[in-house]
Amino acid sequence: MIQFEQVSKIYPGGQKALMDVNFHLRQGEMAFLTGHSGAGKSTLLKLITVIERATAGKVSINGHNIANVGPKHVPYLRRNIGMIFQNHHLLMDKSVFDNIALPLVIEGFSHGEIRKRVAGALDMVGLYGKERHLPIMLSGGEQQRVGIARAIVNKPPLLLADEPTGNLDPKLSMDILRLFETFNDSGTSVLIATHDLGLIARMKYRTFTLRQGRMLGGESTDREVMR
Numbered sequence: 001m002i003q004f005e006q007v008s009k010i011y012p013g014g015q016k017a018l019m020d021v022n023f024h025l026r027q028g029e030m031a032f033l034t035g036h037s038g039a040g041k042s043t044l045l046k047l048i049t050v051i052e053r054a055t056a057g058k059v060s061i062n063g064h065n066i067a068n069v070g071p072k073h074v075p076y077l078r079r080n081i082g083m084i085f086q087n088h089h090l091l092m093d094k095s096v097f098d099n100i101a102l103p104l105v106i107e108g109f110s111h112g113e114i115r116k117r118v119a120g121a122l123d124m125v126g127l128y129g130k131e132r133h134l135p136i137m138l139s140g141g142e143q144q145r146v147g148i149a150r151a152i153v154n155k156p157p158l159l160l161a162d163e164p165t166g167n168l169d170p171k172l173s174m175d176i177l178r179l180f181e182t183f184n185d186s187g188t189s190v191l192i193a194t195h196d197l198g199l200i201a202r203m204k205y206r207t208f209t210l211r212q213g214r215m216l217g218g219e220s221t222d223r224e225v226m227r
């Protein structure tokens with residue numbers, strides 16, 4: 001699904017964020033990406049979504065080298081990727097419904113189809129009946145679930161999450177992880193960047209570990225995480 005071959009990212013100004021990174025997230029796989037603050041986790045996700053471009057090496061999605069995706073085609077690539085952020089990036093003056101509907105509006109779906117899909121997404125994240133609320137009226141965990149509903153509403157084959165449980169207590173964090181598992185069970189590939197080693201330890205998924213921009217121990221570094 002996602003393949004990095006000898007990928008490096010050096011930001012303008014000289015900051016080396018990733019160095020010679022190799023990793024492969026398989027089709028239909030759910031995995032964690034971890035590492036200390038500044039290790040390069042967000043940068044790795046930004047290379048997949050083409051928010052940033054690699055300085056060297058090759059990033060492929062479904063076998064396509066994304067260096068060949070020109071600026072005009074980046075929005076099409078992003079339609080296939082659901083992104084979830086720690087601070088959810090919700091539009092605070094828009095209702096829960098409008099926030100979740102946004103990707104579908106951009107894609108030009110009909111009103112009827114939007115209503116149906118948003119209702120389905122609300123149901124999946126357990127927020128049915130809250131569609132007219134503003135985000136401010138919801139708890140942190142509920143706001144995070146609105147962000148998740150927005151990310152999955154157009155059924156992308158790939159879900160990327162950057163610290164999705166950062167502000168949540170252990171019970172809510174586990175609920176969010178279980179939600180990701182249900183998407184993964186229906187075939188979505190999921191990559192979750194997190195500091196939360198406790199959460200990782202409770203799950204059985206492969207873990208990729210970055211340290212100072214380098215991927216540790218080849219592909220799977222479970223022992224490193226458990227130490």
Ligand SMILES: Nc1ncnc2c1ncn2[C@@H]1O[C@H](COP(=O)(O)OP(=O)(O)OP(=O)(O)O)[C@@H](O)[C@H]1O
Pocket residue numbers: 011012013015016017035036037038039040041042043044
């Ligand atoms: N736009 C940028 N310009 C210059 N340097 C940057 C930029 N973005 C990130 N960096 C640097 O690249 C390195 C990796 O940052 P990145 O945000 O990828 O780490 P991270 O593992 O996601 O950290 P955190 O867990 O704190 O979010 C850091 O040293 C950071 O300061």
